[in-house]
Amino acid sequence: MKKLILFLLFTSTWLHGFSQFITDSIQVLDEVVLSDSKLIKYASGVKQTVLNDSVLKQNSKSLTTLLAFNSNLYFKENGYGMVSSPSFRGTNASQTAVIWNGININSQLNGQTDFNTISSSNFNSISIRSGGGSVQYGSGAIGGSIHLNNKLAFNTHFENTVEASYGSFNTKQTGFNSSFGTNLYSVNFGLFYVDSENDYKFLGTNKVNENGAFENLNMNVNLGYFISKKDVLKLYSQSYIGEREFSGTLVAPARSKYEDENYRNMLEWVRISGRFNSSLKVGHLQEQFKYFENKNTDNYSFGKVNTFLLNHSLNVELSETLQFKTIIDFNNYEGSGSSFGDPKRTAFSTTALLNHKPTEKLNYGINLRKDFTSGFESPFVFSLDAAYQVTDVYKIQINGSKNYRVPTFNDLYWNPGGNLDLVPESSYQVDFGQQFNYKHFNFKLNGYYIHTEDLIQWQPNSSGFWTPVNVSESQSYGAELELESYYKIKAHQLHLNAHYSYTVSENLETKKQLIYVPFHKGNVNLAYGYKKFNMYYQHLFNGEVSIIGSTLTGYNVGNVGLGYSLNEKGQVNYEINFKVNNLYNTYYENVALRPMPNRNYQIQTIIKF
Template structure:
C-alpha cells in the first residue's frame, strides 16, 4: 500500500454520537446519509447554495466541491470523477435509492436538474455496503425532504442568462402537525450558442431544454408512524455540439419517471423504513435531428427495500438493510433485446458509541445476482474525538461495480463473462478546529481490480474486458472560516486535492484525472446585501493513456451579488468566468468565456 505523508486537513463539525436519531419536524427519506456523515467526508449543499449555481448540476459540483467534471461542452453529456475514479465508479442516490442507469452504469449530471432537490449531498469514498453498485470513488445524493408544522410557503425563482438561458422554479409547500405536501416544478432551456473566437470554436447545435415535475406527500397517523410518497418526472431534449455547419446535427432525448412510497415506524427499541420504488428511464439517440431515432432503450427497475435499525441500548444499534430488485430493459438497434435480472442483497451494520469520545461501526453485505457472482463486501469505520479542537476518523471498505446491460449484451461487443469490479479502500481524516477556523486532512488509498475497460478487438468493434488494475491515492485538504458579528456574516472555504490514479500495467496516470485541483468559496452577508465569490483551479490533465496529450491548466472565477427586497425576496446578478478564460473540461469542447446571469427570487 502506498505510504502517504499527512499535511493539512478537512473540517467537519464535531458532534456527539448516539445510536438513536431523533426525527422532530422533518421527514428525511434517506436516513442513512446522516449516519454515514459521522465517519465519512461529506459536503452538503442546501437550497440557498444550489441557487448560486442553478444553471446545472455540473456547475454546482464543479464550483462547490473538488470533484472533476468531464463535460462535453456546456449543457452536453457530463460525468463526475471522484478521487481518480471514473463516472462508472460513482453512485447516484435519489432519496436513498441507487439510480445509476442499468444500461450504462452511470448518470449524466446534465440530465439531473439541481432545482429539483431540497439538498444535495456529496459523499467521498466507498459506500457499496449501503448504496450498492458503483459506490467506489464516491456518491452524489439527491435529497428531498418533507417538513411538518410549517404552514404554507412558496417560492418562485427565475434566472435569465447569456445565450438565451432561462432557469425557472415554482415551489409550494403546506404542512401541519400530521400532513405535509411539497410541489416542485422547474424548467431550464438555452440556445447555448456561445463562441470562443481565439480557438475558432462555436458551440453549434448546443441547445437544450429540460422540465422536471416533483410531488411529495407525507402523513403521520401518530408520532411513531409516517407514510410518505415522493415522485419525479423528468423530460429532456439535449443536442450534441458539432464542429462545422456541414456536420450532421444530433440530439438525445431522455424521459425519466421515479416514484417512491414508504412507511416509517419508530419506537424506543427500533426504527424501520420500508420502501417501494419504481424507476423508468427512456432514452432515444438521433444521429440526425431531422430523421428517425438511431437507437435507444427503456430500462425499468422494481425495488423493495427495508431498513431496520434495532436499538440495543443508548450506545449500541444493529442495522439490517434488505433489498430486492427486478430489472428489465428493452433496446432499440443496440443488440440489447430484452434482458432481465433479479437480485437481492442483505447488509448488516453494527454501530457502537464506546465512550463519549470514541464511536465505531462495522458493516457487511452480500448480494445474490443471477447474471454474475457478486463479491462479499465489508466496511469498518471509527471516530475518535481527542479534544475539543481535534478529532480523527478512519474508514476501510471493499466496494464493487456490477457489469451493466451494455457491458454484457451490446451488439457486436458485449461480454457475458465479465466479472464485477472490486476495490479495497482506506482513508483517514484529521480534523482541527480553533474558534472560527477549521483545518484538516484526508489522505486516501484505493486498489481497484478487474477494472472493466472497453478496448478495440476487431476494426471498429470494441468490447469490454477485465484487465486493468488501478491504484488511486491522494490527499484532500480544506481550510474554512465562519463568523457572525451583528448583522454581518462571513464564511469562506479553501480546498486543495492531490490525486494520483495509476494504471499498474503501464504505470501511467489515468485519463482525465488532474493531479492538482483547488476550490475557493467565500460569502458575505450584511442585512439586505450579499456577495459571493467562487473560484477553481484545474491542473494539467492528460487525455491519453501514455501521458503525451493533455489539457492545459486553468483558473476560473465567478462572482455574484444579491439584494433583499420586501422582506425575504431577493434580486441577484452573477458574472461567470470573470477573466474570460478559454478552457476545456473535455478535449475538443470549449466552455463559455465570460457570461452573465440575473435572477429573481420571491417567497410567499
C-alpha cells in the same frame, strides 16, 4: 470471521420477522424526516460534506456546476449542458453513486448518472460522502456518493419561492418551490425548467456552438402523512424530461439530437415503536432515451430500463450507545433497446450495520453485505469505520472497505462490442481523516488509497469495434483538503470555503495516469453580506489532464455575483441577483476539442411568500 458473518446475516433475517411483534412508546418525529438515515447514523468514521442553503442559492441549478465549484469532484462535459461525468478520487463516472432518498439511481445502461439532468433546486439537502460505500449503497459506490434528499418537515408551515432568470445565449430559467404542512402531514413540490440556444462562441476562432441547444424540465413531488401515531406514509416522485442537440467539436460539426426521460417513484412506510424503527420501501424507476444521428430525420436508436425495487430496513437501538440496522433489498431490472436486446436481471442483498459508542470520545461501526445477482458471483463486501474525538476541537476518522461494481447492460449486451465474459469490479480502500473545528474555522484533511481489480474499460478490439474488458489492476491515492470559515461582525457577514485535491490514479500495468484525472484540482468561494446586499466570488482551478495521445492544459475560471433584497421583512420578499460566469473570458476544455462557454451573464429574480 465466517461465524461472525453468518451470525449477523442470520440475525438480519430473524429481526425482520421479530419486528412485527414489537410495540412500544412513540418516538420524536425527527426520526422520520430523512429517508436515508444510514448517511447519518452509520458513517461516523467517513468524511461527509453537507452543502448548506447559501451554497445552493449562489450556484447554477446544474448539479455539475454546483459540485465543480463546491467539492473535490472533477467533471468532464461534452460541451456546456451536454453529458456530464464525474471523477471522484480518481475513479470513473460509473464508480460514483448517486443516491436519491436512500436509493441508488445510477443508470442500468451505462452505470452512470448524467449530472446535467439533475437540478439542485428540487432538493433541500445535498451531501457528499467520500470513499467506498458499496455495503450501504450497492454497485458503483467506489470513489464516493452524492446524496439528494427531500426532507419532510411535520410542523405548521407554508413557504413558496418563485424564481426566473435570463442570461446569455438566450438562456431562460423558471422555477417554483412550495412547502406546507402540519404535525399530521407534509408536502413539498418543486418545478424547474430551463431552455437555452447555447450558441456560445468558441474563443480564438470564428466558430460558435452551432448544435448545442437544450431544454429540460425537472419536477419533484413529495408527500408525508401520519396514518397513526406510530406510522407514517411517504411518497417521493421525481421526473426529468429533456431534449438536447449534441454539440460538435472544433473539427467535426454535429447534427445529432438526444431525448431522454427519467421517472422515479417510491412509497415508504415508516413505523416507529420504542427502540425499533422499521422502513418498507416500494419503488419503480424508469430511464429511457432516443438518439437521432440526424435531428432532421425520424430515424433513431432507443433504450429503456424499468427497475422495480423492494427494500426493508430495521433499526434497533439496543442501548443508548449501541444500535444495529438490517436491510433486505430486492431489485428486478427489465431492459429493451435497439442496440442491446431485451436483457433482464434480478438482484437480492442482505446487509447488517452496527454502530457502537463505547465512550464519549470513541465511535465505531462494522458493516457487512452479501449480494446475489443473476448471472454473476457478486463479492461479499464489508466496511469498518471509527472516529475519535481527541480534544474538543480535534477529531480523527478512519475507515476501510471492500466495494464492487457489476457490469451494466451496455457492457454486456451492446451490439456490436458487448462482452458476456466480464466479471464484477472489486475494490479495496482505506481512508484516514482529521478534522479541526473552531468557533469560526473548520478544516478537514484526508488521505486515501484505493486498489481496484478487474477494472472494466472500453477498448478497441482487433475488428475495430470498441468493447469492454477487465483490465488487470489500477490504483488511486491522494489527499483532500477542505476549509470553511464564517465571521459575523454586526451587520457584516463573511463566509469562505475552499477545497483542494491531489490525485494519482494509474493503471498498474502501464504506470500511467488514467485519462481525464487531474493531479491537482481546487476551488475557492468567498461570500460577503451586509444588510440587504450580498456578493460572492467563485474560483475553480483544474490542472492538466491526460487524454489519449496528448494532454489538456489546465485552466482557471472565475465567477462573480451580486444580490440585493427588497421588502425583506414583509410577507412577500423580493431578491434581484446578477452573475458573471467565466469572468476572465478564459478559453478552456474539460473534454478534448469541446470548448466551454466564453464570458456570459445572468440576471435573476426571486420572490418568496
